[in-house]
Amino acid sequence: MSTGFTLSIDAMGGDAAPKMVIAGLNRLRDAFPNVRFLLFGRAKEIEPLLGRYQRLRSSIEIRDTWEVIGSGDKPSQALRTGQNSSMRRAIDAVANGEAAGVISAGNTGALMVMAKFVLKTLPGVDRPAIATLIPTRVGQSVILDLGANVECSCDNLVQFAVMGEVFARKVLRLEKPSVGLLNIGEEDLKGKESIKKAAAILQDSKLAIRFHGFVEGNDIAEGTVDVFVADGFSGNIALKTAEGTARLYSHFLREAFRQSIMARLGGLLAARALKRMRDKVDPRRYDGAMLLGLNGICVKSHGGTDSIGFSNAVRTAIGLISDHVNEGIRNDFICLYADKNGNGKRAAL
């Protein structure tokens, strides 16, 4: 049984909110009886939905919040004018100690900007990064950054590597996860200056990160390393390309099984095995991207998610809290920035 704590929930974020939020939380009620939920959103819309989930009701407290950040709103504007939005108030609840973490399926940019403003970054972290798990041939890997930082310095990349390594160690329960820097193949063209410099730093890091070196796009699906580190631009493109390709393949597969009576029959016979395969790559299973490097647990669920995906995002937050991921990052950054004499000064990267 998990230790009891409270999670704050942006009940209005996501295309199918607040309905999928409530249904998603209900999925977790039995598995996490000690976790309480602080819901921020329109009580008038949330209350009627709870009628179906009487037992969930006792784990929930609603904070009536009328304002909602739209998916098309500019993050900078959300920060300026969204102080009373469900998203902002859900984040505030972490900052003021009411909740151990926050989950939202709303506007990613707004969540990022507001969470950074309210929660601040952990000591030593210049920029937070968005991280998630992805399915690979050999299991799962961590990939970051997925879009929080368009341009990244070598220091940013090194910090992402440190944070991603802690994430993999804690969440994937790996003793010594391997870390790779996403790059392109051609030797002479091999990457941007920032990536080459980051590689040099990681190679002789005092943190003893198991640095594998450069990896390429095709290594992601292979699971060549446990942690894929990229700038937010190429990381975002890699993740979305992988998701799109998986969907395309599923589409072609469905089409193939419709081509003839024989194929239909074949599909029926193999239905169970195919379902197991689909489950393995189901994006809902990997819902829950962590805003890593913030002074508080903040998890983003897919905007288009359903109750299954949202419940997994909440599960991700519960895992991050129970596994003390932020404490791990804090410790590793103290090591990274302390010089050899351990006097706590920031060492030159």
Place this chain on the structure above:
Amino acid sequence: MSTGFTLSIDAMGGDAAPKMVIAGLNRLRDAFPNVRFLLFGRAKEIEPLLGRYQRLRSSIEIRDTWEVIGSGDKPSQALRTGQNSSMRRAIDAVANGEAAGVISAGNTGALMVMAKFVLKTLPGVDRPAIATLIPTRVGQSVILDLGANVECSCDNLVQFAVMGEVFARKVLRLEKPSVGLLNIGEEDLKGKESIKKAAAILQDSKLAIRFHGFVEGNDIAEGTVDVFVADGFSGNIALKTAEGTARLYSHFLREAFRQSIMARLGGLLAARALKRMRDKVDPRRYDGAMLLGLNGICVKSHGGTDSIGFSNAVRTAIGLISDHVNEGIRNDFICLYADKNGNGKRAAL
């Protein structure tokens, strides 16, 4: 029947060369009886292989070349010291008019650097780009750049858009292909300055390109646009991630059909339909990346390709020559760089 011309072939490029090269050319003998092949490579290794393909022999001329550029060689070094390599001499054959185009499955970076040095770029093209076709939900699209240029200015991106549009028009036989700039999703973070500027230029381009705007990684598999324009870094990562994901999915599928006797039987019944699907996404079908913007046709085949892939790369080159792709690019660049009065001066981009 195609008009007769000669192609120069780097017979030593690629992991399985020269064997797969010869077998690949043999696949094209009947379809293109008027195309002749000028082979650069080790005659001692090539001659014995031709024994099996007597009829191909008459379409081939071998230029004995001992030196070979290795897949790990630095492009800059290849350029300095590889004047007598099979790759370099195959490129030279295009420059001196002996051949209408060159195909190599060797070191991409070396091919790029040597081809640019020998063939030069087309008027108005600052930097060549690597382009290829990829399978999508609705057919095929063009994607470029795939790694020739790690960092790209907005001018580079605009030029890639122009070249990619011509490529799609000619090779995919589209009257008015749509063009998109690969970017990431979040509004406020929306992309790098260079991409935003390129979008602004393409929006009011005098070329009347059908500019769709920004696209994301998942749009590639969807085929949202006919031409995906990216800097070489993210384009390379997108293509390799897509290829890796497709391979992973195939692997999971094979695994699924091995899970039980029922699944095995299902797989057998659906075998024909599944094969058709596999063929549709078979990377060998899309072998042949064009080095676009050079003053000569230069096609790169996958380093790890087999005879089927290599024959498709040669087929790509034949298509590019027959479809006058370079003449199209030349014309469009004259339009792009001529000012309103048509006096041929380069207009400010």
